[in-house]
Amino acid sequence: MVFRKHIISFITFLAFVCPSCTKVPVNIASNTSSSGIIMYGNQYGNKLQSFGRTVDGGYFLSGYTLASNGLNQQGFIQKTDKNGKILWYHEYGGKYLDEFLSVHQTSDGGFIAVGSTSSIPLNIPQPNYNTHAYILKTDANGQVLWQKVFGGPFNDQFYDVAETPDHSFVATGFFEGVSGTLIQKWLYIVKVDQNGDSLWTHTTSSYTLSTGTSVAICSDGIIGVTGYAKKTDTSYIHPLFASFATSGQVINPVITFDTIVMHDDLLNNSAERIKNEKLISMQDGFIFICGSSPLPSPSRLDKTGDNYFEVTIIAAKIDQKGNFGWNHAFIGHGNGVDLCDAVMNNDGSLLISVNLPDAAWLLNLNSAGTNTSEIFIPGVGFAEGCTPVDNFYALGINLIPANSSHAYYFGMAITDQNGKIK
Secondary structure, eight states: OHHHHHHHHHHHHHHHHHHHSOEEOEEGGGTEETTSEEEESOTTOEEEEEEEEOTTSOEEEEEEEEOTTSSOEEEEEEEEOTTOOEEEEEEESOSSBEEEEEEEEOTTSOEEEEEEESSSOOSSOOOTTSOEEEEEEEOTTSOEEEEEEEOOSSOEEEEEEEEOTTSOEEEEEEEEEEETTEEEEEEEEEEEOTTSOEEEEEEEOSSSEEEEEEEEEOTTOOEEEEEEEESSTTSOEEEEEEEEOTTSOEEEEEEEOTTEEBOHHHHTTOGGGGGGEEEEEETTEEEEEEEEEETTOGGGEEEETTEEEEOEEEEEEEOTTOOEEEEEEEEOSSSOOEEEEEEEOTTSOEEEEEEETTEEEEEEEOTTSOEEEEEEEETOOOEEEEEEETTEEEEEEEEEETTOSSOOEEEEEEEETTSOBO
8 A cells, every 4th residue: 555655646746747847958967957947856756845045045945855766755855055055955754655845944943844754653553554744843954853743543744834932833734533434634733842742732623624724823922824624515615714822722713714715626635735825924913815716706717627727816914813904816817826835024025926827926015915016937837935035036946857758856946026037
């Protein structure tokens, strides 16, 4: 079963990534390209899933990499300087299936990473081909300080993690539980201390499907979690929001934003769609961002054949109970938008990065959520996050070298303020 799971994972990786990536002229030997894109990774297969800037002005890149025989994959974290030169690269996990879906630099200069693993066992009976929710802490050089797994007898996964003011960590994702005879995915939140030991956990079993995709912590320690929920077997998926005190006490029960809908053929059973909701903390609440279609405007949903595509990015200010302040929608172009990431600048403005079928879309909003500028970067159709740097942008991307038939590599693209790759 382990062998079969990894073959399926590898095929799924190629099937999703290859149509979404852009072939570029890359000199593999020198790790650079004539288009100004810096390329990393091995020739067996890599997937970038988290990207950001470090406090020293460099960058971190993370995701998973395939081994030479293609039968196992490990999570990786890579640190570069401000010019993209590799300072260190480490792989994590074991001999089976490991991946990181989100990585953040911590207040001590190290990194906290979450995802899933089937290499590290839980202390309960469990088939060894199921995955566990995985959290790992490193020092500033990428050396492992501790790693922990959580979950139950079925598949579990963390999608995001955030550091609290007391330097604990809160991770969110899904826990597979049993309702009657059915296995369901439930919203899963775990808080651990500085050593990775559990302080409290929370699961929401009131929906057929619910998953946490993003977590943010306010300065007073209030925890906000967003994700999506499916109320019944036949309903659409809606974004959700929940908030908790630092002790784990529920401030509000899980609520779903019924005025925003996401079709479940985009999200169901797809780890590639985990970034369709993003939460960023503010002094008095949160910024909630999602890729979706607002109701009652079904015309904002394009349909091609049997596939539905979301065409709208929604950004809203919400308080700690989930009540809306300002609320704005922004329409992309083409037949689909895929929210990638969002970062808040020091002045309270937002940079939202979105994948379109044939371009990256960078959307700048001021602190009131008003669109101040936007650029489209043609040919970069699979970005995994963006960060502003002085007078340019840095994007983490997955890509296919022009002389390759597979999307094996990950990299970084530097653009000017007009979206032109340098």
